[in-house]
Amino acid sequence: MRVTFKTSYDRDIDLHESWRQRGWIALLLAIMAALPFLVGEYYLAEATNTLIWALAGMGLMVLVGHTGQVSLGHAAFLAIGAYTDAALMNAGVPFLVSFPLAGLAAGLFGALVAIPAVRMSGIYLAIATLALFVIVEELVIILEPVTGGIGGIQAPSIMIFGMEFDRYLALDRFYWLCLAVVALVTWGYANLLRSPTGRSFLAVRDSEISARALGVNVTRTRALAFGLSSGVTGLAGALMGHYIGFFNYELFSIFISINLLLVVTIGGLGFIQGAFFGAILITAVPQIISILRDTGSNWGVDLGTIPGLDTAIFAVILIGFIIYEPAGLYGRWLKIRAWFELFPLARRDMFRRQKTYLKTERMR
Amino acid sequence: MSLLEVEDLAVHFGGVKAVDGVSFSVREGSVFSIIGPNGAGKSTIFNLISRIYRPTRGSIRFDGRDITRLAAHEVARLGIARTFQNIELFDHSTVLDNLLMGRHVHRRSNFIQDIFFTPKVRREEHIHRTRVEEVITFLELEAYRDKMIAGLPYGVRKVVEIGRALALGPRLILLDEPASGLSVEESREVAFWIEDMRRDMGLTVLMVEHDMSLVAQVSDHVLAVAEGRMLAQGSAAGVQADPDVRAAYLGTEAA
Ligand SMILES: Nc1ncnc2c1ncn2[C@@H]1O[C@H](COP(=O)(O)OP(=O)(O)OP(=O)(O)O)[C@@H](O)[C@H]1O
Ligand SMILES: [Mg+2]
Numbered sequence A: 001m002r003v004t005f006k007t008s009y010d011r012d013i014d015l016h017e018s019w020r021q022r023g024w025i026a027l028l029l030a031i032m033a034a035l036p037f038l039v040g041e042y043y044l045a046e047a048t049n050t051l052i053w054a055l056a057g058m059g060l061m062v063l064v065g066h067t068g069q070v071s072l073g074h075a076a077f078l079a080i081g082a083y084t085d086a087a088l089m090n091a092g093v094p095f096l097v098s099f100p101l102a103g104l105a106a107g108l109f110g111a112l113v114a115i116p117a118v119r120m121s122g123i124y125l126a127i128a129t130l131a132l133f134v135i136v137e138e139l140v141i142i143l144e145p146v147t148g149g150i151g152g153i154q155a156p157s158i159m160i161f162g163m164e165f166d167r168y169l170a171l172d173r174f175y176w177l178c179l180a181v182v183a184l185v186t187w188g189y190a191n192l193l194r195s196p197t198g199r200s201f202l203a204v205r206d207s208e209i210s211a212r213a214l215g216v217n218v219t220r221t222r223a224l225a226f227g228l229s230s231g232v233t234g235l236a237g238a239l240m241g242h243y244i245g246f247f248n249y250e251l252f253s254i255f256i257s258i259n260l261l262l263v264v265t266i267g268g269l270g271f272i273q274g275a276f277f278g279a280i281l282i283t284a285v286p287q288i289i290s291i292l293r294d295t296g297s298n299w300g301v302d303l304g305t306i307p308g309l310d311t312a313i314f315a316v317i318l319i320g321f322i323i324y325e326p327a328g329l330y331g332r333w334l335k336i337r338a339w340f341e342l343f344p345l346a347r348r349d350m351f352r353r354q355k356t357y358l359k360t361e362r363m364r
Numbered sequence B: 001m002s003l004l005e006v007e008d009l010a011v012h013f014g015g016v017k018a019v020d021g022v023s024f025s026v027r028e029g030s031v032f033s034i035i036g037p038n039g040a041g042k043s044t045i046f047n048l049i050s051r052i053y054r055p056t057r058g059s060i061r062f063d064g065r066d067i068t069r070l071a072a073h074e075v076a077r078l079g080i081a082r083t084f085q086n087i088e089l090f091d092h093s094t095v096l097d098n099l100l101m102g103r104h105v106h107r108r109s110n111f112i113q114d115i116f117f118t119p120k121v122r123r124e125e126h127i128h129r130t131r132v133e134e135v136i137t138f139l140e141l142e143a144y145r146d147k148m149i150a151g152l153p154y155g156v157r158k159v160v161e162i163g164r165a166l167a168l169g170p171r172l173i174l175l176d177e178p179a180s181g182l183s184v185e186e187s188r189e190v191a192f193w194i195e196d197m198r199r200d201m202g203l204t205v206l207m208v209e210h211d212m213s214l215v216a217q218v219s220d221h222v223l224a225v226a227e228g229r230m231l232a233q234g235s236a237a238g239v240q241a242d243p244d245v246r247a248a249y250l251g252t253e254a255a
Helices: A009-013 A019-038 A041-064 A074-090 A095-117 A122-142 A171-193 A196-206 A208-213 A218-244 A254-267 A272-298 A309-324 A328-342 B042-049 B072-077 B095-101 B111-116 B119-139 B154-167 B184-199 B212-218 B236-241 B243-254
Strands: B002-013 B016-027 B031-035 B057-062 B080-082 B172-176 B204-208 B221-226 B229-234
Touching: A009 B119, A019 A041, A019 A171, A041 A074, A041 A171, A041 A218, A041 A254, A041 A272, A074 A095, A074 A122, A074 A218, A074 A254, A095 A122, A095 A218, A171 A196, A171 A218, A171 A272, A171 B111, A196 A208, A196 A218, A196 B095, A196 B111, A208 A218, A208 B072, A254 A272, A254 A309, A254 A328, A272 A309, A272 A328, B002 B042, B002 B204, B016 B031, B016 B042, B016 B057, B016 B204, B016 B221, B016 B229, B031 B042, B031 B212, B042 B080, B042 B172, B042 B204, B072 B080, B080 B154, B095 B119, B095 B154, B111 B119, B119 B154, B119 B184, B154 B172, B154 B184, B184 B204, B184 B212, B204 B212, B212 B236, B221 B236, B221 B243, B229 B236, B229 B243, B236 B243
Parallel strands: B031 B204, B031 B221, B080 B172, B172 B204
Antiparallel strands: B002 B016, B002 B057, B221 B229
């Protein structure tokens, strides 16, 4: 086991405990940045998709994992981000302006709906967020001249300082753009968690009554979390719009919302890393299934005729995690790492007392 | 001079008169204990002071200011901290983070500065950490600093909750049964801490406690309540000897 001797408070305040850890993060970023040179178009497109899902996952994680509120309507914020960005760009606004505005629009809308919604909790809040779909659908139809209505809208090519960042014409640049956004948001998110704002989120999640007694304005804190969450999800929506190219509101269905919830719960509630683990899983499972289908048909077994196979596999994975590993993929990873670090001293029941559920999952 | 003045305080839940016309005043720098049988309304008095419940009648004044209509989160800012009878810690955070959460009323940065972790945020974190370390030293929590609450023994969690209240830097601290469930040695430590809080930190302590030896040891003033009403007030020995108080305790034991 590695023991870090801390010599100043900064060692606790800093994002990384040691230079070693900084080295690992730099290496990971370097590999991610070099990916366009390492893999082909197809896998690069998949990696881009995973990054966008991780971004949206971080958005929802702030809310579900760190503030303990469930939202079934987060696809609505993806939609607001995607539409705002595409509509502004179609009106001639450059991407560097339209993109932050898309996040801001989704964030403000989120904070606005949050003010009445955050007074509810658990299942009531979850149901209230479902209404968001209806609002967004209505908005898209009412604002047909800018949103394209039912017909849909084209997210134009991204140009930054005369350089093309188009998803089809310059996929490697589009990938780097997504990577930069994800890296920045991750950094901001990690900062938030080590500062008073992040602590107030956790306080509201774990004990509302003590949060109040410590002077936390619970309503305002929840609205802030909702706003930040929907803002980041809006940014992901804008990128998703560009990734897809041409879309209408049907893209942002309840299934997307549910997939997002899967990303955060399977990935590991309450960990930034969980959003990434979850995003990898959610984008990889359909790939694995299609590979299985192909090999299956080679062997004369036709898996293609089984309806709802994806959904069934997701359901089994989710139930498995809730029963055996409430801390998600990331929690499991931490345990595997601890096992190796302690080898051969690790004991089977070492983590038994830690199997606790976040209040989010209990649905007060 | 009295720091906290409670007058004719009452709260009714439907037909239950949980607190019914209680008045007392707590002198600055003193230790004031409330005793009474189970269900007497002691915790409810705390919840009224920390504004979790809205009183049906009566008033609460802190440092000369009427706080009866304040929002719950505004009470802490005035310098009132509390613990809960059934420990209400942030279970998925470390001891250190729990104590840091006690510093919330002293935050000077907004969420945007937090996201960018500006130098100001770092400076503030240093100040919070220094204060929290003082609390850790005072309560001898060094060994648990980086441990998750969820895995800690009951006695330690109890102490962490007191620490979180102290980290706020309050003028008045409300302790709801600080010694319940603790071993004899642990209760003795609690008694020392309460005396230190008053003597060295200049705190005013309002405490609910069943352990009469602890109450007798640390209290300047004792109030006995039963079924929401006041029975007797005065010195620990005097209140214990009061026939009404004895009857109330015997009554619940017989029931
Ligand atoms: N929110 C509430 N709704 C209804 N009744 C309540 C509520 N809070 C407290 N009560 C009732 O008020 C009475 C006093 O409860 P309280 O918790 O204040 O007792 P206590 O003196 O702290 O007892 P103990 O020593 O067991 O902690 C009890 O009968 C309780 O059932
Ligand atoms: Mg009580």
